[in-house]
Amino acid sequence: MPELVFFSGTMDCGKSTLALQIEHNRSTRGLKGMIFTRDDRAGEGKLSSRLGLVTDAIEAADDFDFYAHLVDHLSQGGRADYVIADEAQFLAPGQIDQLARVVDDLGLDVFAFGITTDFRSKLFPGSQRLVELADRVEVLQVEALCWCGARATHNARTIGGAMVVEGAQVVVGDVNHAADEVGYEVLCRRHHRRRMTAASSHAGALSPDVLPVDAATRA
């Protein structure tokens, strides 16, 4: 049975790498995939992984209709055995419905990849719809880690290393960015709730206001 699968996780946990691996494994066995993306950091029409691999993809803008595109392609004699959609959090809920229809009416597997929640730990609309419609939600097994060593479960947006909670839901960007730029950092829930990034935890540790534990308990 064809399936709609949502591969989900934080930023930087290997989603795009897995998308490229699925594509590689299937294409080397003669299957033909149709690859979509939306607002990849590498630029329009690209699906890229931080491991350095990149492939061409069809850019799915706001008004893009996945179902109509696949029907057109197949009815013109084109071939498609499966579909990959990266950065699926950026898709509109209606576009996720179209992907579900591709599975149900065209009989193709659809593999969607995306982060579940934004920098305020709210669901992206596209991810919400995927959770509602997917046959399976797979959480990636390679854990991204918080600076404290715990499993990272949340995405923080940072400016100058400090976590921010105001701003547009969508700002394309990357982890490990230079201090003064808008960037992202993955954190465990505890540190996301406390707005403690690697930079601010380091600053706290170096602050003369922070007493060593012994001195604090004696005072």
Ligand SMILES: Nc1ncnc2c1ncn2[C@@H]1O[C@H](COP(=O)(O)OP(=O)(O)O)[C@@H](O)[C@H]1O
């Ligand atoms: N230099 C490196 N060496 C080994 N693995 C790396 C390196 N850089 C990135 N990675 C791996 O790539 C993962 C990020 O992959 P990517 O597909 O770009 O993530 P996502 O799409 O989830 O944001 C990291 O979690 C890490 O496991």
Ligand SMILES: Cc1cn([C@H]2C[C@H](O)[C@@H](COP(=O)(O)O)O2)c(=O)[nH]c1=O
């Ligand atoms: C948390 C968060 C992220 N984004 C953007 C930043 C990146 O461009 C992508 C995630 O890409 P990745 O391959 O999973 O690293 O999403 C955003 O726009 N808003 C957010 O709140």
